[in-house]
Amino acid sequence: MIATAPPRVAPITVRGVGKVYPARRGSFVALHDVSFSVAPGEFCAIIGPSGCGKTTLLHILAGLFPASTGTVEIPPQEPGRLVTALIFQGISTLPWLTVLQNTEYGLRHMRVSPAERRTRAVEQLRRVGLDRFVDAFPHQLSEGMRQRVSIARALATDPDVLLMDEPFANLDEQNRLLLQDELLRLWQENRQTVLFVTHSLDEAIRLSDRVLVMTSAPGRIKAEVPVRLARPREFRSVRQDPEYGALSAKLWEALRDEVLRARQT
Amino acid sequence: MNGPSYRWLAVISPLGLLLVWEILSRTGVADPRFFPPPSTIIRTLADMVRSGELPFHIGVSLRRILIGFVLGSVPAVLLGLAMGLARPLRALLMPIVAAIYPIPKIAIYPLIIFYLGIGEASKVTIVALSIFFLVLLNTMAGVLGLDRAYFNIARAYGAGARSIFTTVAMPGAMPQIFTGLKLAMGFALIVIVGAELLGSDAGIGFLIWRSYQIFAIEAMYVGLLVTAMLGWLATIALDWLERLAMPWRPTN
Ligand SMILES: Nc1ncnc2c1ncn2[C@@H]1O[C@H](COP(=O)(O)OP(=O)(O)O)[C@@H](O)[C@H]1O
Ligand SMILES: [Mg+2]
Numbered sequence: 001m002i003a004t005a006p007p008r009v010a011p012i013t014v015r016g017v018g019k020v021y022p023a024r025r026g027s028f029v030a031l032h033d034v035s036f037s038v039a040p041g042e043f044c045a046i047i048g049p050s051g052c053g054k055t056t057l058l059h060i061l062a063g064l065f066p067a068s069t070g071t072v073e074i075p076p077q078e079p080g081r082l083v084t085a086l087i088f089q090g091i092s093t094l095p096w097l098t099v100l101q102n103t104e105y106g107l108r109h110m111r112v113s114p115a116e117r118r119t120r121a122v123e124q125l126r127r128v129g130l131d132r133f134v135d136a137f138p139h140q141l142s143e144g145m146r147q148r149v150s151i152a153r154a155l156a157t158d159p160d161v162l163l164m165d166e167p168f169a170n171l172d173e174q175n176r177l178l179l180q181d182e183l184l185r186l187w188q189e190n191r192q193t194v195l196f197v198t199h200s201l202d203e204a205i206r207l208s209d210r211v212l213v214m215t216s217a218p219g220r221i222k223a224e225v226p227v228r229l230a231r232p233r234e235f236r237s238v239r240q241d242p243e244y245g246a247l248s249a250k251l252w253e254a255l256r257d258e259v260l261r262a263r264q265t
Numbered sequence: 266m267n268g269p270s271y272r273w274l275a276v277i278s279p280l281g282l283l284l285v286w287e288i289l290s291r292t293g294v295a296d297p298r299f300f301p302p303p304s305t306i307i308r309t310l311a312d313m314v315r316s317g318e319l320p321f322h323i324g325v326s327l328r329r330i331l332i333g334f335v336l337g338s339v340p341a342v343l344l345g346l347a348m349g350l351a352r353p354l355r356a357l358l359m360p361i362v363a364a365i366y367p368i369p370k371i372a373i374y375p376l377i378i379f380y381l382g383i384g385e386a387s388k389v390t391i392v393a394l395s396i397f398f399l400v401l402l403n404t405m406a407g408v409l410g411l412d413r414a415y416f417n418i419a420r421a422y423g424a425g426a427r428s429i430f431t432t433v434a435m436p437g438a439m440p441q442i443f444t445g446l447k448l449a450m451g452f453a454l455i456v457i458v459g460a461e462l463l464g465s466d467a468g469i470g471f472l473i474w475r476s477y478q479i480f481a482i483e484a485m486y487v488g489l490l491v492t493a494m495l496g497w498l499a500t501i502a503l504d505w506l507e508r509l510a511m512p513w514r515p516t517n
Contacts, residue, residue, distance in 0.1 A: 059417070062421050063421075064417055064420060064421060077423070082422065082423055085421075085422075086421045088414065088417065088418060088421075090414060091412055091414035091415070091418075092414075092418070093418075094415060094418060094419075094432065094433070094436075095513055096436035096437065096439070096511070096513045097432070097436075097513070098513075105418075105419075105422050105432075106422040106423060108428075109422060109423030109424055109425070109428060110423065137512070137513040138513075139513070139514075139515045140515075153422070157422070
């Protein structure tokens with residue numbers, strides 16, 4: 001068993017955040033009055049119907065663009081260090097860089113020597129099972145493998161906050177389970193603050209301390225469900241826990257109406 | 266990679282054309298004074314190579330093309346990347362570019378000669394000028410066509426403007442840059458031969474024009490043949506460079 005490390009001091013606070021995109025006719029409200037906070041070292045999951053603004057929310061938190069209204073508090077990037085790392089959904093690698101170069105990409109903008117860059121990148125590639133592919137280009141890998149490269153790139157920077165946007169959605173079930181184990185182990189060793197977007201109820205329950213359920217667009221936080229299953233969470237013990245079934249049912253109840261509503265628009 | 270190779274088919278059509286030409290010319294169906302048989306042209310070519318005349322003219326034209334090509338395309342790529350990245354720069358320069366781009370550059374050759382004289386400077390300038398806008402527009406389109414996701418990845422992982430230029434815009438636009446360079450190479454050949462026809466004392470264009478004037482039709486055809494060969498070789502060279510510059514692209 002791994003000793004649980006003390007949490008890093010990296011809380012996230014989101015207050016009244018809204019996001020309005022310009023649309024062909026007028027504008028489109030993607031997020032409306034989103035408020036929640038994540039404690040330092042907490043593993044927080046977000047589920048919600050597709051199109052409800054989950055990616056938008058993470059991009060705001062990563063500082064890619066500002067919110068239209070409201071405020072976010074998140075540890076700021078420090079010179080030479082990546083405090084918050086975002087793992088993207090969809091296109092996640094730069095096709096013209098090798099697997100190793102992609103993994104080193106964050107480090108190359110930090111004060112890290114080329115030798116250390118390589119060591120750290122290879123270490124993380126080993127963690128995600130891709131150390132044999134260092135010199136391959138993304139197009140030679142499967143979608144799931146590319147996603148693992150982007151996970152390695154985030155981990156290599158040793159961030160305090162991990163923003164993960166459906167990182168395992170394109171993986172096959174077996175690799176997903178393996179990577180969930182890896183992520184949990186890594187998190188217990190380092191206690192980053194994690195905000196993990198997923199569309200899998202099972203994944204949310206297995207990984208997180210707390211699940212935030214979002215409404216269909218415009219996205220708001222609809223419900224907040226704490227997950228008090230014992231850690232470490234072995235695959236077997238989690239599935240056999242009677243609490244697991246109850247949590248599943250509770251989350252689905254909250255989510256079902258939103259998914260139906262999202263289908264109508 | 267291992268499929269049947271159709272490369273030999275590429276040889277059939279030009280050879281066939283030459284054969285038909287040879288027959289038509291020898292049987293007098295085509296006037297051999299204007300359409301000398303290819304065998305005679307090849308003999309003339311061999312003579313001109315031996316005398317050193319042909320290598321000299323090729324050398325002169327090639328040098329003008331290469332210098333003009335580099336002088337035109339390097340700034341075009343850099344400015345094209347910058348315009349693709351920076352919206353204000355695009356707004357500022359696009360009207361000028363759009364206005365100058367469609368002017369046939371050979372039309373301002375007299376003006377260039379007026380300022381730079383009839384020597385090398387005017388030749389290199391006309392080549393550089395005639396490819397600049399083509400490469401610029403292709404490069405810019407390459408950057409504009411890039412998925413936003415690439416810029417997001419770069420920014421989320423600490424890339425500043427400089428790193429975005431070198432790790433996203435430049436490699437991302439590379440396929441389009443090469444599209445531009447290949448088109449530009451064709452333009453460079455057209456324009457240099459044209460310029461040498463109009464006013465020059467050396468080069469392939471000059472060779473063609475002088476041969477026509479002294480009615481050395483075979484030599485004129487040699488000039489045309491050499492121009493075609495240069496275009497073909499330039500395409501091969503650029504294809505090779507392209508593969509070298511983009512090892513990350515899936516082969517087929
Ligand atoms: N750049 C954008 N411009 C306009 N609309 C956008 C933009 N990005 C996302 N949207 C819209 O905002 C909504 C939320 O998108 P997103 O955050 O990707 O949702 P999710 O990740 O939950 O599926 C969607 O309806 C999407 O079409
Ligand atoms: Mg999304």
